[in-house]
Amino acid sequence: MTALVIAEHDNQSLKAATLNTVTAALACSSEVDVLVVGNAAEAVAQAAAQITGVRKVILVEADFLADQLSEPVAEQIVVLAAAYEHVLAPSTAHGKNVMPRVAAKLDVAQLTDIIKVVSTDTFERPIYAGSAIATVQTADAKKVITVRTTGFNPAAATGGAGAVEKQAAQAGAGKSRFVSRELTKSDRPELTAAKIIVSGGRGLGSGENFKKVLEPLADKLNAAIGASRAAVDAGFVTNDYQVGQTGKIVAPQLYIAVGISGAIQHLAGMKDSKVIVAINKDPDAPIFEVADYGLVGDLFEAVPELVKAL
Amino acid sequence: MKILVAVKRVVDFNVKVRVKADQSGVDLANVKMSMNPFDEIAIEEAVRLKEAGIATEVVVISAGPTQCQETLRTALAIGADRAILAETDAELQPLAVAKILKAVCEKEQPQLLIMGKQAIDDDSNQTGQMAAALLGWPQATFASKLTVANGEATVIREVDGGLETIALTLPAVVTTDLRLNEPRYATLPNIMKAKKKPLDVQPVAAMGIDVAPRLKTLKVTEPPKRSGGIKVADVAALVAKLKNEAKVI
Ligand SMILES: Cc1cc2nc3c(=O)[nH]c(=O)nc-3n(C[C@H](O)[C@H](O)[C@H](O)COP(=O)(O)OP(=O)(O)OC[C@H]3O[C@@H](n4cnc5c(N)ncnc54)[C@H](O)[C@@H]3O)c2cc1C
Numbered sequence A: 001m002t003a004l005v006i007a008e009h010d011n012q013s014l015k016a017a018t019l020n021t022v023t024a025a026l027a028c029s030s031e032v033d034v035l036v037v038g039n040a041a042e043a044v045a046q047a048a049a050q051i052t053g054v055r056k057v058i059l060v061e062a063d064f065l066a067d068q069l070s071e072p073v074a075e076q077i078v079v080l081a082a083a084y085e086h087v088l089a090p091s092t093a094h095g096k097n098v099m100p101r102v103a104a105k106l107d108v109a110q111l112t113d114i115i116k117v118v119s120t121d122t123f124e125r126p127i128y129a130g131s132a133i134a135t136v137q138t139a140d141a142k143k144v145i146t147v148r149t150t151g152f153n154p155a156a157a158t159g160g161a162g163a164v165e166k167q168a169a170q171a172g173a174g175k176s177r178f179v180s181r182e183l184t185k186s187d188r189p190e191l192t193a194a195k196i197i198v199s200g201g202r203g204l205g206s207g208e209n210f211k212k213v214l215e216p217l218a219d220k221l222n223a224a225i226g227a228s229r230a231a232v233d234a235g236f237v238t239n240d241y242q243v244g245q246t247g248k249i250v251a252p253q254l255y256i257a258v259g260i261s262g263a264i265q266h267l268a269g270m271k272d273s274k275v276i277v278a279i280n281k282d283p284d285a286p287i288f289e290v291a292d293y294g295l296v297g298d299l300f301e302a303v304p305e306l307v308k309a310l
Numbered sequence B: 001m002k003i004l005v006a007v008k009r010v011v012d013f014n015v016k017v018r019v020k021a022d023q024s025g026v027d028l029a030n031v032k033m034s035m036n037p038f039d040e041i042a043i044e045e046a047v048r049l050k051e052a053g054i055a056t057e058v059v060v061i062s063a064g065p066t067q068c069q070e071t072l073r074t075a076l077a078i079g080a081d082r083a084i085l086a087e088t089d090a091e092l093q094p095l096a097v098a099k100i101l102k103a104v105c106e107k108e109q110p111q112l113l114i115m116g117k118q119a120i121d122d123d124s125n126q127t128g129q130m131a132a133a134l135l136g137w138p139q140a141t142f143a144s145k146l147t148v149a150n151g152e153a154t155v156i157r158e159v160d161g162g163l164e165t166i167a168l169t170l171p172a173v174v175t176t177d178l179r180l181n182e183p184r185y186a187t188l189p190n191i192m193k194a195k196k197k198p199l200d201v202q203p204v205a206a207m208g209i210d211v212a213p214r215l216k217t218l219k220v221t222e223p224p225k226r227s228g229g230i231k232v233a234d235v236a237a238l239v240a241k242l243k244n245e246a247k248v249i
């Protein structure tokens, strides 16, 4: 049987999370198709067709799919799922929004946030904010899965030669209506795709300090900026910066935690980073337990000094 | 308008859970249990809608063993009017809970089902979306603002790139994110009052719902441990390590 990957995109570009999901799908089946649901998303379908390992791309377009609301998107997937044993989406806000709906309609369990494919019906996934890893086996014939992207390497974005096949959309706009979207504009790398992340916590003290102290460091390193929940709650930065159990899961080459204590919920989102640096004035802060390199000191002195030294 | 709120009893978020030596699960003996933090937010939101004169009744439901009554009493102390325990000692997975919620919604006919986006034990993030699908209702997950007017719920949702606003025709399901509100503490007089509020126990076995688990946990293990790092003396030493040892900059 074959596997279907739900592409993550904004109608214009294919998001990198799709690539890691293709790798997970290839661990389930050698025949992997990608589904692009949206509107005027031809460029996305063409990009998906280039991914190494992808057999074909199904493109379903309609104006009521433009904003990728959960109800109509789930309808499209449910119908196409008939031909597949595995249906996988990245564990993004969109994937998490839609896939449980798909699973319920198919009357099957859903597997959230898999980090490893053990066999075609057995998977590993973290539970309790990553304090434990469960190996779970599903009894359902159809497997509806969200993939934690940090658990799988990205498939090569080019080298494939899949065909793009257009299919008509299932009717039904659903009972929800798109009103507006307010996206954070930034020239920095995307948090979940960045090689280096500089992350700030309550210790920064204000949004102004985020700009004054952290941004120069991020600029020097061409890094994305992340934050703890406390920093987001205090209004220093917006919610899409949050790293952790209930925010974004990241695993960059280098994660620099500044003024972050290291609560389990924060660690859940970054402890698989390759190298972790912590800068904190409290020598007993739990963040030091996961840090490869810890610097005990006042961040307002250490960070500007670091910027100078780089 | 009636609001139904689903609450789950989970290991308290401050507890550091331990994996059992025989890999059969995590050790739950003598561990502090609390209401799932996202569900506290769900109740707070429902109670605020009642205080604003938009909701007329707030009903809370929990599915699980008899100890969930404690969790329900907490919800009643925050301000819910009455509680339902769908009682079972069996393991419940999100699809089963969603089926129970569907049955209760069909009976209670709420206009809104508010619940947490994620239970902090299984970290599934599924039940609300599943319940919405089974009921054929629209959904707004990860809500950071909820307004109800003219038969519609308008919800600001936290999405990966920022925020998104959608409007749902009622009845609908809303799942809460952390910034929706800050739940109040239950005061002692309200805790006393909550003891007298109605709590209806309904055995799941009598509901005629298939709640058999679909997922079997083969084993539960410790995550790989990071090998202990070092503390560096100063910024210069840190830069040297990053350049020469870790080679990441
Ligand atoms: C259900 C639930 C889900 C959650 N999900 C998340 C999540 O996804 N992500 C997340 O991050 N949190 C999450 N949390 C919150 C988490 O429990 C912590 O409260 C939060 O991570 C703390 O953030 P912080 O480290 O910035 O703040 P604090 O814990 O207040 O730490 C601030 C640190 O800054 C240091 N500091 C202060 N001033 C300076 C200075 N001048 N120089 C150097 N160091 C300084 C202090 O020593 C301290 O260690 C969640 C909580 C709950 C209940």
Ligand SMILES: Nc1ncnc2c1ncn2[C@@H]1O[C@H](COP(=O)(O)O)[C@@H](O)[C@H]1O
Residues within 6 Å of the ligand: B006, B007, B008, B009, B036, B038, B039, B061, B062, B063, B064, B092, B094, B097, B114, B115, B116, B117, B118, B119, B120, B122, B123, B124, B125, B126, B127, B128
């Ligand atoms: N046993 C349960 N009883 C009542 N509500 C539940 C139960 N399990 C899950 N929920 C609700 O579903 C939400 C999401 O849980 P989950 O899908 O398990 O992450 C929780 O925040 C609760 O609101």
